[in-house]
Amino acid sequence: MRTPIAYFLILSSILFALGTVGVLIRRNALLIFMSVELQLNAVNLTLIAFSRMHNDLNGQVLAFFSMVVAAAEVVVGLAIIVSVYRRRQTVDVDAARDLRW
């Protein structure tokens, strides 16, 4: 017997909420980054769950794409964090707020 889709969706929602809260309340850029990954993986989980439900591999293919893009994004993001750190000796995002009024 298959696990009902609802379980997957509930788990995914919890993961996504955790990620969102992490992005919103954390000040450390690395932790914000990890929270974003959590959100992405929550979505990937949803994709795979629906893929299984519909017996359609497209969902899983899309999850792979999503992981590849996430990896690329991590490269760019970490590079930015490194250069911010070199410049300010901190990865606190509240310190990097020059682009404002």
Added chain:
Amino acid sequence: MVGALGSEVVVAAPATGAMQLLWLIPALPLAVAGVNLFAGRKLGKGAGWLAVLAVLSSFGLAVASVLQLASLPGDARLFIQHGFDWFAVGNFTVAVDLRLDTLSATMILVVTGIGLLIHLYAVGYMEGDPRYGRFFAYLNLFVFFMLMLVLAENYLLLYLGWEGVGLCSYLLIGFWFEKTENANAAKKAFVTTRIGDTAMLIGLALIVAKFGTLDYAAVFGAAGSVLTKGTATTIALLLFAGAVGKSAQIPLHVWLPDAMAGPTPVSALIHAATMVTAGVYLVIRSSVIFEISGTALVVVTVIGLATLLFAGLCAIGQDDIKRVLAYSTISQLGYMFVAAGLRAYTAALFMLVAHAFYKALMFLGAGSVMHGMHEETDMKKMGGLIRRMPVTGWTFVIGALALAGLPPLAGFFAKDQILEIANQTGRQWVYVLGTLGAIISALYIGRLIFLTFFGRARTEEAEHAHESPWVMTIPLLALSLGAAFLGVLVQRSPEGPFSIWAESAVGTPPAGEFGLPVAALSTIAAAISVLTLAATWAIYASGRIDWMALRVRLAPIQRLFANGWYVDDYYSTILVAPGKAAAAFTASVVDAKIIDGAMNGIGVGTRRLASVGRKLQTGYVRTYAAAIFLGGVGILVYLGFRI
């Protein structure tokens, strides 16, 4: 009577011989103008001679074409040369076509012939000027535009020449623009004539609206059936407004006396012999329209008469030798308009030719006097010059006597015929006022020659004045021959050879059987000029009357005449001052407050809005993240509710 053009069937003469080269007559001066404009500095003195050569070639071609035209039978004297199509808008096309008939033939002979003599004179007069080449470039350009004006076969090409000569007039009046008065005089001439030109342009638009074409042949051929009396009057008066501006008639005469700021050859060529007569040419050319109207002819006569008397009186009060001649030109142009208004087109045209000779002669003579007197123009400082500069002096006297209407000089026949036609066609008021004008003419010109050339020398400069070089005196001699013998040779009566030549283009002068016999009229005219000249001699040269004392006693009248009846002052109060006030209003209120206000308002408004809106940009990452998140939620909620 409908003018000769009204019933015209266009039979173009066979295009052979010199006539085929008609287009070269305006093209040569244009080409040389281009050369002198760009290479005049390198050519040095050669620029002047090159310009003379161009006009000489044009004159030669003009003579050859006119001889060929004259060899044709009277009613076949018309040649139209198709150049190229200028532009076409729908069915309305304008071509660059040249028309050689006896009217334009007469005009091109005057323009190139007198133009040639004036160019020759200018070679001597302008010597040593730093912008020598440019002067001749402008002068040749003027000749080109003037030739286009008279040779045009449609109104638009005429208008091109018309505006072109206006431009050259502007450039040449302000030729010595370093002096502010000269630049202002140029501006005044341009703006004043523009007023007339604008009316004329409206007139042309009306012609297009009524006829669908601007070609002379088509317009004059259809005028009788297309135009009502009222429309004809409107068109004729609009065209006449252009003529009033160009020919310096009341009320647009104010620019011509100031135009004397230009070099003297320019005054002779543009402001005496050719450009200012363009208005007369226009009226003669458009006579068909004027005659359908009738009213317009009366307006032409009245304006001509008023100008004739008014400007004549102004001329009496002037002390500057060139300004006397300028007012005299305005006054003489008045005669031409009177003649045109009486439908005596041959008389108007003959007056135009004769006036071109004697007035160009006198302007060049005045230039020669200025040359010998270190640029002095005040006649009070002259006197006795005929002993120092005999050629200038005696040729000038011939011109002056011609203007005063002394028989048998050209001016006598020209003026007498106009008055004779007025008398015989029963317009006694024109005759009486015209005769009064003749007295005034003799008065101011007698005053001029006796003050300048006779009596004793009143200053050191006048004592030591010197004669001008031969390039300047040869044109004077040539012009004085024309001023002396033109009348005797070609037009001893209104039915003379000149009229017979011109009538294929402009029709025969009206005949009448009213009034006095011709012999009596001629005797009266001759007696008037002799007596008036004698009176001016008695006042200004006999030494028996202290004319300075007379002048002081008549001071208010003298000042009135000297200031041209204060017309300039009225214009500056009525027109110029409100104009300046309006300009100041638009500059300081409309532009500074309203237009700039709107622009600044947009800027300030944007900044105010931004000063509120920019608070949204906190710089905290989490603000942006929250915004994205809430936005995403918002979209989902919206989509959810839609389903």
